[in-house]
Amino acid sequence: MRVLLFIAKVWVLDMASVIDELYSVILDRIARRPPNSYTVSLIEKGREYIARKVGEEAIETIIASLTESRDRFVSEVADLIYHLLVLMAINNVSPDDIYKELRRRMK
Numbered sequence: 001m002r003v004l005l006f007i008a009k010v011w012v013l014d015m016a017s018v019i020d021e022l023y024s025v026i027l028d029r030i031a032r033r034p035p036n037s038y039t040v041s042l043i044e045k046g047r048e049y050i051a052r053k054v055g056e057e058a059i060e061t062i063i064a065s066l067t068e069s070r071d072r073f074v075s076e077v078a079d080l081i082y083h084l085l086v087l088m089a090i091n092n093v094s095p096d097d098i099y100k101e102l103r104r105r106m107k
């Protein structure tokens with residue numbers, strides 16, 4: 001049981017660190033605006049476009065969960081998380097804000 005708890009904890013920490021790292025890369029792209037960056041192309045299309053894109057990715061995730069393979073579902077969840085992080089970044093909300101809220105709700 002202890003080993004399972006340890007593995008679960010390491011997995012959660014690793015997942016959080018990937019999200020933190022990706023969020024930092026997104027902030028960097030927004031600040032530096034390098035060419036050939038998908039993030040920059042999203043930012044240039046504006047807040048409404050990005051919000052709509054999150055909606056689109058959420059729908060694709062729902063469809064994948066119901067009708068497609070596990071791999072397709074994993075890929076759609078990753079797309080959704082990335083676009084959500086971009087939307088969070090332009091709203092000055094960090095992954096830390098979300099971790100705190102989730103921790104506050106934890107029973």
Ligand SMILES: N=c1c2ncn([C@@H]3O[C@H](COP(=O)(O)OP(=O)(O)OP(=O)(O)O)[C@@H](O)[C@H]3O)c2ncn1[C@@H]1O[C@H](COP(=O)(O)O)[C@@H](O)[C@H]1O
Pocket residue numbers: 022025026029036037038039040053078079082
């Ligand atoms: N994690 C991602 C990531 N996930 C998904 N996507 C992009 O999201 C898009 C989703 O595909 P869609 O078919 O829905 O959309 P599309 O037709 O390509 O694009 P639209 O014209 O519809 O916006 C694809 O172009 C993917 O490349 C991502 N683009 C970038 N990242 C990471 O973000 C960081 C910054 O990337 P750049 O901004 O490209 O440097 C890097 O660490 C990247 O690995």
